[in-house]
Amino acid sequence: MTIVADAARTALMGDVAPVFRSVRVAAVAAVAVLLAGCATNGRSGGTADGPGGDTTGAALGSTATTAAPRSDATTRPLDGPPGAVPRRGEVKEIQATGSLPPVISSIPTNRKVVFLTIDDGWEQDPGFLAQVRDQRIPITAFAMRDAVEAKGTPDPAGGPGRFVGAGKWGYFRSLRDARVPVENHPLTHPNLRLLGYDAQRQEICGASITLRRQLGTRPTLFRPPFGNYNTDTLRAVKNCGLKSVLLWTATVQPGGKIAYQVPDKRLRPGDILLLHFRPNLARDFRILVDKIKRRGFELGNLQAYLDAATPRR
Known part of the structure; x- marks a missing residue:
């Protein structure tokens, strides 16, 4: 004017x-x-945003003005859970055995797809969270209360940790916000075979209650410590409202090395891999993901495949 x-x-x-x-x-x-x-x-955000992304938030240009603010990675909307989903007719149905929840070690598919899972919660590495969030890598976490809250002695594998209990439940809320399903691992990580039914039920139902209170989510999957379970475990899992018991076919050791449980020592379609929240997690996770992709495998969305393999349960 x-x-x-x-x-x-x-x-x-x-x-x-x-x-x-x-x-x-x-x-x-x-x-x-x-x-x-x-x-x-x-x-838009300046980080890799596809399942095949290999960067962890590098700037897109040579000057500061060409890169998006770091906060974009945490505030931009995500377009659904990450990972490969099954094609029509790809997955065979996992047959139920009576009225108890199924015990699943791998997904029945011929597609070159594997599934990443991670247990406990001791080492809350921000670099791992950034990789999962920014590169949209599909992974399912099984959180143990005592590990998340840093009660007791951390897993000694991998050496001394830098981020033990660093964020506690806030760290897992960040994982949840990055579309990581957080599922049930018992409160104190006992050998369930050594416990009676009532004690097992207390461990398993107590973990579900804790997850619902801390994260606002209701778990549907259960992972027994050490892979040990019995009929009482399956009864408790069912009575605590969980749908399936999830085991694994290979474990990931420090350095991103894969320890196979099959004679030919190689990845197979439908394999479920088990990691832990251990020291150097960000580095080891990067090595693992690169290794899987070099071998021609996709990373799958575990829940989508379980839905296809266990319909109407």
């Missing part, structure tokens, strides 16, 4: 050309400011 008023006043005085020149300069400057604002506010 000031520019227009000044222009009118000057025009009445007969100095028309300088007026239009000043108005034109002001308009060009205003447009430049608007375009700069659009370039900043309309930019």
Whole structure:
């Protein structure tokens, strides 16, 4: 309004050309400011956002102005859970054995797809969280209360930890927000075969209650410590509202090495891999994911495959 008023006043005085020149300069400057604002506010996050991404948040350009703010990675909406999902007719059905929950070690598929799971919760490495979130890597966590809350002695494998209990349940809320399903691992990690039914039920139901209170989610999968279970375990799992017991076909050791439980020592379609929240998790996880992709395997969405393999349960 000031520019227009000044222009009118000057025009009445007969100095028309300088007026239009000043108005034109002001308009060009205003447009430049608007375009700069659009370039900043309309930019999407600057991290790899696909299942095959190999970066962990590197800038997209050579200057600071070309990279999105770091906060974009945590605030941008995610377009559904990550990972490969089954094709029509791809997955064979896992047959139920009576009324008790099924015990599943692998997914019945011929597709070159494997599934990543991680147990306990001692080492709460922010670098691991960033990889899972920014590269949208599908993984399922089985949280143990005592590990998450850093009660007791951490798993000694991998050496001393740097992030033991660093975020506690806040760390797992961040994993949940990154579309990581957080499932049931007993409260104190006992050998369930040494416990009676009532004690097992207390461990398993107590873990579900804790997860619901801390994360607002209701678990559907159960992982027994050491892979040890018996009929009482399956009864307790069912009575605590869980649908399946999930085991594994290979474990991941420090350095990202895969320890196979099959004679030919190789990945197979439908394998379920077990990791732990151990020291150097971010480094080891990067090595593992690269290794799996080099061998031509996809990373699958475990829940989607379980839904296909265990319909109407």
